[in-house]
Amino acid sequence: MPTPRSKQICLQATPYYHCVSRCVRRAFLCGKDKVTNTCYEHRREWIECRLLFLAKVFCIDICAYAVMSNHVHVVLHIDHDKVKSLTDSEVINRWHKVCKGTLLTQQFAKGDDIHQSLLPTLTSTIEIYRQRPFDISWFMRLLNEPIARQANAEDNCTGRFWEGRFTSQALLDEAALAACMAYVDLNPVRAGMAKTPEKSAHTSIKLRVKAAIKGEQPKALMPFVGNPRKDMPNGLPFKLDEYIQLVDLTGRVIRDDKAGHIENTLPTIINRLNISTDSWLRLTTEFEKQFKGAVGQQASLEQFSELQQRRRQNITSSQQLFG
Structure with missing residues (x-):
């Protein structure tokens, strides 16, 4: 039986969540259907525009996203304090x-x-x-419903377009957040849809690289504000240049389709998070395979299970991959 949404979202534990919506029909959300030879590539822009629009309406920040051929990844941050100030x-x-x-x-x-x-x-x-402005279920509902209606109208059919539920994973600490964001940003590279992260159309990493060239950060996405410190501003707890470098280096290894190793000149973000290079490669290629629920280091998972009053999940994977 699926876990109730109330058990998956816990703001006391973390404001960060990884959500995935998958298309239920053979006809793709985006890309090209090899059977009918019909191209649905334009639908990727539909969902990207809708996603960035909703971020302006809701008190939910977008940390990372990737629009794939038959599913969509988003890493979200719930800004509960902003809701209180409205x-x-x-x-x-x-x-x-x-x-x-x-x-x-x-x-x-x-x-x-x-x-x-x-x-x-x-x-x-x-x-x-x-x-509702900080409710992920409403966010995903208002993201998916208009896309389903548009796709059904274009396909001249009725019925479900998406699976009945989107999946949601709580990201309990910095290590889980960094690994999940990189996993999402590198999805098109891993799937062979793009050769490099910055050339991955309709992804957050492309927006970030494009803005970084101008010395800026995209306003539509949650900004990077550097490593944790006193009086930390609201934003992602990493350095932008280190994260982009890390994703680029990881993407090169994934693109080469080798078990290999990442260069020794890895940004200090990996050392700070206590993740080995081998574990990092597994996390950025098998994140959903390794974790089926909340994700984080062992201490974070134990605290989350106590808050939720439920058994611990993913302890073995956490011990293996997060040190």
């Missing part, structure tokens, strides 16, 4: 960007007078809407 008007206006809301919320957004008897209903509705 006013009632901001909550309503954000929600109206993706859904119509109710007649009452529409009147409130226009600044119309609300009858005294309807105020409790309005307050209750706003509280419901306030829970």
Whole structure:
């Protein structure tokens, strides 16, 4: 039986999650169907645009993403503090960007007078809407539904386009986060869709490299803010140049289709996270195969299991791959 979503999302343990949605039909989400010789490559832009749009509406940051031929990877960060700072008007206006809301919320957004008897209903509705900007289930729902409708209309058919549930993995510490982000960014290279990470269309790594050339970071993605320190700003706890170098070096090994080793000039990010080069290669090529639930070092997994009051998962893989 699938694990309830409430058991997979735990903000007390981590704000970082890896989500995957897979296409249920043989007809691809993107790419070229070799059977019918139909090209669906344009659909990759559909989902990338939708993904980046939702990041502006929700209080959820995008750390990494990759749009593949029949599935989509996203690494998300839930910014709960940002939700708390939103006013009632901001909550309503954000929600109206993706859904119509109710007649009452529409009147409130226009600044119309609300009858005294309807105020409790309005307050209750706003509280419901306030829970949604940091809800991953709503994020993935509003990502997938429009794409399914567009694809069904284009294919002139009805029925499910996506599997019934998206998968979700809690990333419990920096080691799990770095490994998962690299795994996602290198998915097109591993699948033979691109020769290098920076040439992987519709991926976060391409956006980051393109911006880095100009000495910038893409506004649509969660920024890198350097190694953990006192008064740490909100962002990914790594150095941008080290992460890009690490992904590039790892991609070269994966592209060569050899068991081999990464160069000895690895960025210090690997040493800080206490991950060996052999383990790093396994993590960036077999992340979903090695872990079927929450991911992290042994101490992080034990703490997560105590919070969730459930048995420990992935302990063996964690001991082998995270030292």
